[in-house]
Amino acid sequence: MIRKIIHIDEEKCNGCGICAEACHEGAIEMVNGKAKLMREDFCDGFGDCLPGCPTGAITFEEREAPAYDEAAVAAAQSAKAQQAEVHALHEGGCPGSRMVEFHRDETPAPEAQAAPAAAPVSHLNQWPCQIKLVPVQAPFFDGAKLLIAADCTAYAYANMHEDFMKGRITLVGCPKLDDVDYTEKLTAIIALNDIKEVTIVRMEVPCCGGLQRAAENALRASGKFLPWQVVTISRDGRILD
Numbered sequence: 421m422i423r424k425i426i427h428i429d430e431e432k433c434n435g436c437g438i439c440a441e442a443c444h445e446g447a448i449e450m451v452n453g454k455a456k457l458m459r460e461d462f463c464d465g466f467g468d469c470l471p472g473c474p475t476g477a478i479t480f481e482e483r484e485a486p487a488y489d490e491a492a493v494a495a496a497q498s499a500k501a502q503q504a505e506v507h508a509l510h511e512g513g514c515p516g517s518r519m520v521e522f523h524r525d526e527t528p529a530p531e532a533q534a535a536p537a538a539a540p541v542s543h544l545n546q547w548p549c550q551i552k553l554v555p556v557q558a559p560f561f562d563g564a565k566l567l568i569a570a571d572c573t574a575y576a577y578a579n580m581h582e583d584f585m586k587g588r589i590t591l592v593g594c595p596k597l598d599d600v601d602y603t604e605k606l607t608a609i610i611a612l613n614d615i616k617e618v619t620i621v622r623m624e625v626p627c628c629g630g631l632q633r634a635a636e637n638a639l640r641a642s643g644k645f646l647p648w649q650v651v652t653i654s655r656d657g658r659i660l661d
Contacts, residue, residue, distance in 0.1 A: 424465040425485045430454050432477035439469035439478055445493045446500065461489040462496070495641075499556045499608035520547040521560045543585040551593035551602050554609075561613035564589040568606065568635045569621040570628045571597075576657045577621075584621055584651070595630030602631065606638035610646070618648040624660060 428439075428448070435453040447462035448455055448469060455477070457463060465488065470478050522545050546560040551568075567588040574580045574592070591609075593602060609615070620635045622628035632650055639648060652660040 421485070421487055422482060423485055423487070424480050424482055425460060425463050426457060426465070426467060426469060427479050427481045428455050428457055429477045429479070430456075432475045434475050434477075436474060438472040438474070442469045442472050444468060444497075446496055461486040462493050464488045464493075495604065495607065495611075498604050499612065518547075519555060519558055521558075522546065540581065543581040543587070544590055545585075545587075546589055549590050549592050551591045551605060552598060552600070554591060556605060556608040557612050560589055561609065561615065563614050563616060566610075566615050566618045567591065567621065568593075568618065568631065570594060570623050570631050572623050572628075573621045573653050576623060576655060577653045577659070578657060580621075584619065588619065593631060594627075595634065596627040602634040603637045603641070606634055607641040610638055610642040610644060615644070615646060617646055620648070620650045622650065622652055624652050624654050 426447075433454045435450065435455070437450050437455070439455050440448045440450055443463075445459075445462045445464060447457055447459045449458045450456070451458075463485075465480070467478075467480060470480075524541075524543065524545060546554075546558070548554050565588045567584055567590045569580075569584065569590060569592050571592050571594045573584075577583075591606075595602065610618070618635065618639060620632055622632050635648075639646060650661075654660050
């Protein structure tokens, strides 16, 4: 479509970054010391970035450009705010919220394989694991198989670590107790990282449906086509499907 959109003259740009700060939608970023319009669909054409430019490098132009995507802007702003909140926790808040990746050897030693009953080991591969605390982007998400699990499943199902957490990045939550819709955050995690597959483990109780719906909606909203499955655990600890 033909519409009004900003144009940045890189020859005039002095790299001050005022326009990037003024752009509430996040359409402008600093690249190699110069302002650049990174997302045309994030530019609303209102020009909040124009008045602050000291060199007059930014102007309007009428040209072919994708339509302004208000929903995508809102999702990006939400993800950025959540990232900033988690970063603040990691840097200056509770030490228990600081991001850690555990590198585990998933291959048992020969003597352990021969033992009649090896001691159980943890297969939690990162910290934090609560959906509300985990950052939307992190190194441990790169190429990850994602496990989205209801809190209670780890208590109801005895072999949770070995059967579901092993080899996966684990995110846990309870939509009833947290009183939150996880859809936006899960969408950002799936959309912004190289996630390979998703496993959802929930309890049979109705309130766990909120976690499943959030994960399924996030998969759809991410625009990615990933292998995924849902596993339901009974209240007495059996796999129902």
